[in-house]
Amino acid sequence: MIEVENVTKTYDGETYAVNDVSFHVPEGDTVVLLGPSGCGKTTLLRMVNRLVSITGGMISVNNQDIQTQDKIQLRRNIGYVIQSNALFPNMTIEENIVVVPDMLGWSKTEKHKRYRELMELTSLDPDYYQKRYPHELSGGQQQRIGIARALAANPPVMLMDEPFGALDPILRTHIQDEFLRIQSEIKKTILFVSHDIDEAIKMGDKVAIFKEGQLMQYDTPSEILTHPNSSFVADFVGQDRALKSLSLHTVEDLVVMLSLLPENSKGKVSKDISMRSNLRDALSILLNQEADQLNVVNEQNQSIGILTISLIEQYLHGVVKGKDTLEGVKA
Ligand SMILES: Nc1ncnc2c1ncn2[C@@H]1O[C@H](COP(=O)(O)OP(=O)(O)O)[C@@H](O)[C@H]1O
Ligand SMILES: [Mg+2]
Missing domain, CATH: 3.40.50.300 (P-loop containing nucleotide triphosphate hydrolases)
Structure with missing residues (x-):
C-alpha cells in the first residue's frame, strides 16, 4: 500500500x-x-x-x-x-x-x-x-x-x-x-x-x-x-455526470430500489437484458430505439420484469440529487 x-x-x-x-x-x-x-x-x-x-x-x-x-x-x-x-x-x-x-x-x-x-x-x-x-x-x-x-x-x-x-x-x-x-x-x-x-x-x-x-x-x-x-x-x-453514474450501476441495483413493470405492454418491441448489465448500456439500447422496453432476465434466464426509460429516469433522480435529467441525454 x-x-x-x-x-x-x-x-x-x-x-x-x-x-x-x-x-x-x-x-x-x-x-x-x-x-x-x-x-x-x-x-x-x-x-x-x-x-x-x-x-x-x-x-x-x-x-x-x-x-x-x-x-x-x-x-x-x-x-x-x-x-x-x-x-x-x-x-x-x-x-x-x-x-x-x-x-x-x-x-x-x-x-x-x-x-x-x-x-x-x-x-x-x-x-x-x-x-x-x-x-x-x-x-x-x-x-x-x-x-x-x-x-x-x-x-x-x-x-x-x-x-x-x-x-x-x-x-x-x-x-x-x-x-x-x-x-x-x-x-x-x-x-x-x-x-x-x-x-x-x-x-x-x-x-x-x-x-x-x-x-x-x-x-x-x-x-x-x-x-x-x-x-x-x-x-x-x-454536466452529464448523471449519465456517467449510470455506468456504475447495474439493472440489479435498480431492481433493489424500484419495482419493474410486471408484464409486456402490447405492441411494444422488447429485448432481453441481463440483471448484470449496467444501466448505461440499458439506456443506450432504449435511446437508440433498438427496443421500446427491456425484458430483464436473471441468471437462470427467467424473466423478472420489464424495464423502461421512465424507470431508469426515476432511479437516476433517486441516485443523483441534482438538476440533471435525461433530457440532456436524449438531445
Ligand atoms: N521539472 C520541472 N521543473 C519545473 N517545473 C515543473 C517541472 N515539472 C513540472 N513542473 C511544473 O509543475 C506543475 C505540475 O506539473 P505536472 O506534475 O507535470 O502536472 P500534470 O502531470 O498534472 O500535467 C506545472 O506547473 C509544471 O509546469
Ligand atoms: Mg502529467
Missing part, C-alpha cells in the same frame, strides 16, 4: 506543484489521480518512485518511508508505465520484457518462463513476438509490451502515467478492459494518472481530483459523480 502524508513539491521555491496532499491507497486497489494539465499529477507520481524529490511531507510504500529506501531497490519494487513506453529499439520483444529480471540475475529458464506468462496475461502470442523488434509492432501492442515489462519482476506497486493516453479511443477502451481483467488477477496496488473522467471512473476504486496541486476530493467514482464536493469537481466531472 501507499501512504501520502502532507506531501508538497516546489520546483522554483515559490509555487507549489503539489500542495499539502494526503491520501492512502489500500493494498490491491487502484487510485486514479485526475485533473487538468499542470495540476501536479505526474509530479506526485514521480515522487513515489523518487524520480522527483519531495519538498515536504512523507510517502511510504509497503509501510516503509521511501526516503529510507535505496532508490534502485525501491524502483525494482515499483512498476512504472508512461504514455509512450520507450521500448529499447535494438532489443527483441522478449529481451525488452525481461530487462529487470535480467538485472536481478534471473536464470535464462526463469526469464523465458516469465516472458511466456506475461505474454499470455496480455493476450499476445509468445512465439510470434519473441524474436520481433518494437518497430514491427503497432502502438497498442507496444503499450501492452510496456505494461508487461513493468510487471516482469512482479512488483507489488505500479505507477501508470496516462498509460493509454496516446491510443485511439477504440483501442483505448479495449486496453482498459484488458487491463481491468489483468488487474483482477494480479491485484497490484496502483496509482494511475489520467485527465479523462470516463477513464478515471472506469479504472479507479477511488479517484483523487486535483486542482493546482491541491487534492480537492478523494472518493469512490460513484460518490464523485453523485456528490461532488465543490463546483470545481462538479464542472470537471461534467
Whole structure:
C-alpha cells in the first residue's frame, strides 16, 4: 500500500506543484489521480518512485518511508508505465520484457518462463513476438509490451502515467478492459494518472481530483459523480455526470430500489437484458430505439420484469440529487 502524508513539491521555491496532499491507497486497489494539465499529477507520481524529490511531507510504500529506501531497490519494487513506453529499439520483444529480471540475475529458464506468462496475461502470442523488434509492432501492442515489462519482476506497486493516453479511443477502451481483467488477477496496488473522467471512473476504486496541486476530493467514482464536493469537481466531472453514474450501476441495483413493470405492454418491441448489465448500456439500447422496453432476465434466464426509460429516469433522480435529467441525454 501507499501512504501520502502532507506531501508538497516546489520546483522554483515559490509555487507549489503539489500542495499539502494526503491520501492512502489500500493494498490491491487502484487510485486514479485526475485533473487538468499542470495540476501536479505526474509530479506526485514521480515522487513515489523518487524520480522527483519531495519538498515536504512523507510517502511510504509497503509501510516503509521511501526516503529510507535505496532508490534502485525501491524502483525494482515499483512498476512504472508512461504514455509512450520507450521500448529499447535494438532489443527483441522478449529481451525488452525481461530487462529487470535480467538485472536481478534471473536464470535464462526463469526469464523465458516469465516472458511466456506475461505474454499470455496480455493476450499476445509468445512465439510470434519473441524474436520481433518494437518497430514491427503497432502502438497498442507496444503499450501492452510496456505494461508487461513493468510487471516482469512482479512488483507489488505500479505507477501508470496516462498509460493509454496516446491510443485511439477504440483501442483505448479495449486496453482498459484488458487491463481491468489483468488487474483482477494480479491485484497490484496502483496509482494511475489520467485527465479523462470516463477513464478515471472506469479504472479507479477511488479517484483523487486535483486542482493546482491541491487534492480537492478523494472518493469512490460513484460518490464523485453523485456528490461532488465543490463546483470545481462538479464542472470537471461534467454536466452529464448523471449519465456517467449510470455506468456504475447495474439493472440489479435498480431492481433493489424500484419495482419493474410486471408484464409486456402490447405492441411494444422488447429485448432481453441481463440483471448484470449496467444501466448505461440499458439506456443506450432504449435511446437508440433498438427496443421500446427491456425484458430483464436473471441468471437462470427467467424473466423478472420489464424495464423502461421512465424507470431508469426515476432511479437516476433517486441516485443523483441534482438538476440533471435525461433530457440532456436524449438531445
Ligand atoms: N521539472 C520541472 N521543473 C519545473 N517545473 C515543473 C517541472 N515539472 C513540472 N513542473 C511544473 O509543475 C506543475 C505540475 O506539473 P505536472 O506534475 O507535470 O502536472 P500534470 O502531470 O498534472 O500535467 C506545472 O506547473 C509544471 O509546469
Ligand atoms: Mg502529467
